[in-house]
Amino acid sequence: MSETKNDLTGRNEADEVSKEVTDKYSLRGRVFNRIREDILSGKYAENEELKEVSIGNELGVSRTPVREALRQLELEGLVNIIPNKGAYVHGISQKDIHDIYVIRSYLEGLAARWACERITDEEIEALEENVYIANFHIGKKHYETIVELDSQFHETIYKASGSKILEHQLSTYHHYVERIRKISLGREERAKKANEEHAAILEAIKSRNGDLAEKLAHEHIISTIANLNKQGL
Amino acid sequence: MSETKNDLTGRNEADEVSKEVTDKYSLRGRVFNRIREDILSGKYAENEELKEVSIGNELGVSRTPVREALRQLELEGLVNIIPNKGAYVHGISQKDIHDIYVIRSYLEGLAARWACERITDEEIEALEENVYIANFHIGKKHYETIVELDSQFHETIYKASGSKILEHQLSTYHHYVERIRKISLGREERAKKANEEHAAILEAIKSRNGDLAEKLAHEHIISTIANLNKQGL
């Protein structure tokens, strides 16, 4: 059956974004990323059974890396494993995405607050550069780059928060909604507004105003939610 | 070398609390819980290397379940895996615990807010019973039970929030700080105050006052942090 396979022996599309925990250059890591993307992108149907051998064949690897990947995905909540029975897709629903945004609105606020106390000069410069360059690409409608810069802006703040725990959690959520973010930032109007909000957050952080930074970062996500609703998501 | 082993063939101590994602009755699940407890309880030193065969021998299982468990722990952030090199303990520091409490203070607030909208009558009853019974056991100084009831109270609210995502996250954090919670609730004064706060949160939820419920739940955790500081943690 498994003919039109995409072999994972080389280093292919799974390489893109993902500044992830899981390494990309082991079979397991690549299988993990691959299945995750496939679940997040909706390639698998909800509750679809993920059989170890099938996926293994499809990806040209044995059961072992697939098993390990599935076990990890279980922990991420993207896969539901029933012992001795099988692994089932447990994708994220519209409601889940909405929940994630609301949760993020709080945690991004906290990250910005903490960043006020612990951010380094280099990180501030990185953020300034980010906002400046993003402004350029928004004018040019380079949407791929805009999304990437948006990611970097947020990730930098996560790091600047000085909390491994918070950084890890926000990164995970950020990646969960990546598909949505691409759509959201695909509108010039939203991209522009988002960047202005970034600039405001940055100013608050630079002036070490924790209350304001938290409020602005929180509202930045709320504003994103509003935009998504407007786009019917 | 591995003589004083504790075999995982039977169902032993790993059974206790953990309403976890990972199932408890597969070798992998038990190995996972076991290593996790050992890391959280500080049995392993920070950065200690976790060798698959050693752990396997110690627990009387082969490398396979150990590997899978380690991969999952990596995702939970308790283990740091360097490809082709090894798995290293990445326990949670005092600061991590503090961070978790602050993060929880926000998310518990959100959970309480959402619970106002979605809680069922059965869940309300469960909470009422919980507060009532806890009051009894606090009088009797049954600290084991008190901790268990505290867990149940919070878990019930997580469920009542109606958000799988939030529930999952809060459960994980809740478990992370279990050791600390045991210490905290070990003081009658704190146990009593905590239960009063639970009662207040419950009342707010019953009256469907989202703002108040969020505020109280938030302050409940802040109050816990204050107590921990008082205990020098």
Added chain:
DNA sequence: ATGTGCATTATTGTATACAATGATACTTGC
């Protein structure tokens, strides 16, 4: 004495083999 190169060992990465469990379908008795 010290540093480089190679052989050896230890350890992880992957694949496969075997065991156990659950699903399916067929047979048999009524």
Added chain:
DNA sequence: GCAAGTATCATTGTATACAATAATGCACAT
């Protein structure tokens, strides 16, 4: 015909075998 029991198959769970990589230590040259 139909239900219960059973045999067969599919699939997961665990163990082991083999491959690849990194660590270690020793020999040898300088």
